[in-house]
Amino acid sequence: MSTFKAPKGTYDLTPPDSAKYLAVREAIAAPLKNSGYGYIETPGFEDVALFSRGVGESTDIVTKEMYTLTTKGGSQLALRPEGTASVLRAALEANLHKLGNLPVKLWYSGSYYRYERPQKGRYRHFSQVGAEAIGAEDPALDAELIILADQAYRALGLRNFRILLNSLGDKECRPVYRDALQGFLRELDLDEETRRRIEINPLRVLDDKRPEVQKQLTGAPVLRDYLCDACKAYHEEVRDLLSAAGVVYEDDEKLVRGLDYYTRTTFEFVHDGLGSQSAVGGGGRYDGLSEMIGGPALPSVGWALGVDRTVLALEAEGIELELPAATSVFAVPLGEEARRVLFGVVTQLRREGVAADFAYGNRGLKGAMKSANRSGARFTIVAGERDLAEGVVQLKDMESGEQAPVSLADVAGTIRERLAQGPSSGS
Numbered sequence: 001m002s003t004f005k006a007p008k009g010t011y012d013l014t015p016p017d018s019a020k021y022l023a024v025r026e027a028i029a030a031p032l033k034n035s036g037y038g039y040i041e042t043p044g045f046e047d048v049a050l051f052s053r054g055v056g057e058s059t060d061i062v063t064k065e066m067y068t069l070t071t072k073g074g075s076q077l078a079l080r081p082e083g084t085a086s087v088l089r090a091a092l093e094a095n096l097h098k099l100g101n102l103p104v105k106l107w108y109s110g111s112y113y114r115y116e117r118p119q120k121g122r123y124r125h126f127s128q129v130g131a132e133a134i135g136a137e138d139p140a141l142d143a144e145l146i147i148l149a150d151q152a153y154r155a156l157g158l159r160n161f162r163i164l165l166n167s168l169g170d171k172e173c174r175p176v177y178r179d180a181l182q183g184f185l186r187e188l189d190l191d192e193e194t195r196r197r198i199e200i201n202p203l204r205v206l207d208d209k210r211p212e213v214q215k216q217l218t219g220a221p222v223l224r225d226y227l228c229d230a231c232k233a234y235h236e237e238v239r240d241l242l243s244a245a246g247v248v249y250e251d252d253e254k255l256v257r258g259l260d261y262y263t264r265t266t267f268e269f270v271h272d273g274l275g276s277q278s279a280v281g282g283g284g285r286y287d288g289l290s291e292m293i294g295g296p297a298l299p300s301v302g303w304a305l306g307v308d309r310t311v312l313a314l315e316a317e318g319i320e321l322e323l324p325a326a327t328s329v330f331a332v333p334l335g336e337e338a339r340r341v342l343f344g345v346v347t348q349l350r351r352e353g354v355a356a357d358f359a360y361g362n363r364g365l366k367g368a369m370k371s372a373n374r375s376g377a378r379f380t381i382v383a384g385e386r387d388l389a390e391g392v393v394q395l396k397d398m399e400s401g402e403q404a405p406v407s408l409a410d411v412a413g414t415i416r417e418r419l420a421q422g423p424s425s426g427s
Contacts, residue, residue: 009124273316
């Protein structure tokens with residue numbers, strides 16, 4: 001037993017469960033790769049100001065949840081609590097927006113860190129796959145990203161998720177709504193911290209999950225009633241494009257999401273099988289974020305989907321992913337000459353794309369066959385001195401139990417053919 005354990009609120013991904021997480025990441029990334037999104041990777045930590053400016057001084061993420069540190073040189077850094085600000089910073093730094101092909105479409109996958117109260121579905125270290133389309137204001141882009149996330153979830157087999165959709169307006173109409181909302185909220189019986197939030201970002205109060213707050217919000221001004229004509233038309237086009245693509249969504253006028261940079265389109269993917277932590281992903285348009293962090297005007301839209309919560313959603317629906325076998329062939333040598341020869345066969349199989357493993361450690365036949373069983377291999381190759389003298393190995397089908405000699409020269413080709421035929425018909 002090790003002296004050390006994973007820090008509170010974190011987890012280790014270990015086989016065989018880790019294969020499920022990899023499959024989820026790949027499934028979310030697949031439609032993005034097919035739609036012009038290029039891969040980007042950013043550091044695990046950034047300047048604190050990047051997040052306080054972009055994510056927002058009033059958000060719980062910045063005020064309560066960021067892991068911050070001071071370097072030996074005195075710089076203030078933060079472990080990244082989300083991906084959008086980092087990706088936009090990297091795109092600006094690399095001048096991707098000046099290459100003449102807007103929008104810049106990027107996708108990413110990585111770990112993020114927030115100091116939260118740990119519970120099922122909410123961790124201090126978590127994994128997301130995200131996508132950003134930077135530098136174009138177009139309802140088709142907003143719709144595209146929602147459609148691609150929907151496609152990824154459906155490819156995984158998920159069905160019991162809902163897409164919530166709203167518009168937060170823009171710099172023309174949101175200030176008018178903000179004034180009306182502040183007037184309403186100031187009359188409520190709220191704690192000091194929430195009252196401070198009213199003055200900084202009143203929309204965040206709508207996102208308060210506490211029942212005693214939600215109860216008082218009945219009758220609050222609704223943003224939909226304050227949208228300017230341009231925002232109304234933009235939102236209608238997003239809705240029309242989603243409907244035309246057969247993507248079902250629900251209008252949710254209280255949806256604001258927890259980050260200050262969102263404008264116009266905002267959306268969330270929720271799964272009702274996850275209890276209180278029902279959001280599996282979300283995103284929206286953030287047309288002013290580039291200017292907030294010192295860049296030019298670059299209207300943009302994006303989302304991030306939680307890998308951990310997507311795995312929990314799969315479990316809630318009882319979905320078992322069809323994962324490729326970690327090992328297709330397991331080689332069991334009996335004697336030194338067989339070790340040398342079968343290791344060569346395993347190396348050849350691997351070079352030809354066949355997942356193969358080997359009985360290491362000079363174990364006897366019984367122990368080696370136990371390892372072969374545990375590996376899940378479809379075939380086991382066994383060879384001893386007599387087999388090699390005859391130029392053969394014994395090929396055992398672990399599904400049917402059938403075993404037969406195969407020429408050593410032909411074993412790799414025979415295995416490839418048998419694997420291509422699919423599962424054995426034997427019982």
